[in-house]
Amino acid sequence: MNAIYSLIAVFILIALVLLGIGGAGLYYVFGVIIPYVAIVFFLAGFVYRVLKWAKAPVPFRITTTCGQQKSLPWIKNNELENPSTGLSVIGRMLLEVLFFRSLFRNTKTELKDGPKVVYSLNNWLWLGGLAFHWSFLIIIVRHFRFFTEPVPAFISIIEKLDSFFQVGLPIIYATDAIILAAVSFLVLRRIMDSRMRYISLNADFFPLFLILSIAVTGVWMRYFGKVDVIGIKELAIGLFTFNPVVPEGIGVFFFIHLFLVSVLIAYFPFSKLMHMGGVFLSPTRNLANNNRMKRHINPWNPKVKFHTYEEYEDEFREVMRDAGMPLDKK
């Protein structure tokens, strides 16, 4: 049900462009105003969310340790899974952020006769997630060719690598194929797997459908419905240099693409997509397990009522004396 609602929401967004551009001719609204508003939302929202998290204190150092601690010198400790220094934490975070280390551990649990509980390595989610995020990132970087003149060398290099397996024309980017496959996989697993369906919210389907639609419109423009790339680049550079112009003849497909991207980035800070920022702030991962070596301070360390030894001895002095136990006050 949530999947259908989310899909309908994305269709409504597309219909808005068709009406706005095709019907009312609101080129400036969709080409300039909405993208600017979206970017303001994104930047302000992102900064606000991160600052809000950062402002909340970390009262306790509660690292989740996934390997041997640093203790005796002859016991080999696992610095990346159980970091003892800030530098190792950076290593752990890099593994996490760049390669989804924790997700790589994923197992699948099954019950067999016996009775037996069986666990097997299950890396499909890791692979799908990694493929999706990396291809998305590379595609975003590639898009800078539209915002820059001349196009910086590193973007051309990325494009070359991305089209490495290409023979003939037009150039097909590997990431275009990968992102379509990966997002489809992520959508399908939410729909087909009954457990995933059970836990999925609208907020899980909506961004997937949004991104899928963005990718489909992008791929369509690049490989099938030839669009006016010169005009699009003029618009993009205009936006980036704060001299917005909307050249004629760009075509409605581009505006759908641009509008969905605008919605995505405006929606970003208010959604689970903020895991992009949050992963860096997760105290179980971004702190060293060095509590016994280095004191951690809780800024609001509460005053609590203690039960002192004196009170204890006062209550139990008689029985302690009878048992021959040492006393502070005779």
Next chain:
Amino acid sequence: MPEDQMKPEELFQIDYKPPGKGWMETKPDIRRGKINWAAVPKSVEYLDLPNPRKWSPLDKDWKLPDNWKEIILEGMRERIHKFRTFQVFMDICVRCGACADKCHFFIGSGDPKNMPVLRAELLRAVYRKEFTLAGKLMGKMAGARDLTEDVLKEWFFYFFQCTECRRCSVFCPYGIDTAEITMMGRELLSLVGLEIDWVTTPIANCFRTGNHLGIQPHGFQDSIDFAVDDFKDLTGIKVEAPVNKKGAEILFIVPSADYFADPHYYGLLGYMALFHEIGLDYTYSSYASEGGNFGLFHSNQAMKRLNSKIYMEAERLGVKWIIGGECGHMWRVINQYMDTMNGPADFLEVPKSPITGTVFENTKATKMVHICEFTADLIKNDKLKLDKSRNDQWRVTFHDSCNPARAMGIIEEPRYVINSCCNHFFEMPENCIKEQTFCCGGGAGLGTDENMEMRMRGGLPRANAVKYVHDKYGVNVLTCMCAIDKAVLPALMDYWVPGVQVGAVHELVGNALVMKGEKEDRTDMRGEPFIGKETAKDV
């Protein structure tokens, strides 16, 4: 075990397919076997906690204060501002589902709300409704949910169906820690008087008498004296075990079950053997006669109140540093909370083994050393004479306790000690040990009789891994270094893997240790003769 207890093969009929109806519309099945009794008013009052009263989770009316909703929401607001964890974990979950089948309670029950993601969603849905714009405007469409009495009951049911073991946190791509979420949930529940007795009464006991069991000082002295006498009977050696001795070099803190329950007690005898043999100058304390800290399962304040005794007592007795015994959650508190809450312990010295001269640099702030770190260092430096064959009656496996594994990472030290003390050691499968270890099913205050069905369900993954090595290698003892494990694993083994005993790591040390002056017919810590040393009478 109650008569209505299901047979293992019936309990194993578990369906992982969630029901057709959505989780927000499904009510929990609150019944005996799946709940823990409410805290008795006396304990709640003793700790000055709110709303002491007689009530039962099986009643319809839970006798909440009139303004309970206001209290909970205010409590949430406060915690959002005080804990970055709470805020970040409420905001960033993408419901990828990686945690779903990592929870022992889910594996053993199939109840979808035991998937860590949904346990957390119970709080998140209310968080969205009350603290986010989308939730306020769009309600259920945005995954938001009103806080009603039914929702509160569901919180109680499921936050006391989580043992705070942190296994899901290992698999979560963002490290979202359900233990932290459960801790927040339990703190909130306590604000309106929803407490369970097996958490709150031990806290009240510990606050008053120094240990969870409520043993008064003379009782503590008796227990230690009894163990000393018992040890003499077993080995012929009279050991010193001082209590509240000022000026001792080391304060030794153990979980109270070590001197009060089986099979913990055999580990206590093991400590006694070890400390006697190396001539350690140490003392027990009756005031700090508890290493465990059920405050961890209640609230950060309760944890701090109980934990304070360790440093206060170390200062009063004038010791140089502290050793801690075999206990799981105790070591989470010591490793991750003690210094922050009740430090700095600048009146203590950086721990240095008086026997080997090793300085425990890894404990230079907190000044407390794990007994397995201490013993491993002794063995490595060849200070102990160990006869492995004295454990030949055992085919041993080792259960990593959740907190030492995932909130500390003490993984190799106990293995080194065990392998130095026995000839037959077998690891359980790799997805069930070390950082991926499974809970015993009774942690975080859930090890009660009334909760037996959930314990057997939650303990299934652990027990099943033991069954694997039992069937394959004939393993007959499950060693561990956690007092809750030792208390709840015997029932779990009897249910799923009959024939496997539970033992302490230092029980093996006590057995293997060749002691000066031991009698010819000394036995192991359980009073059994060593293999090959049986007299005609024993055979």
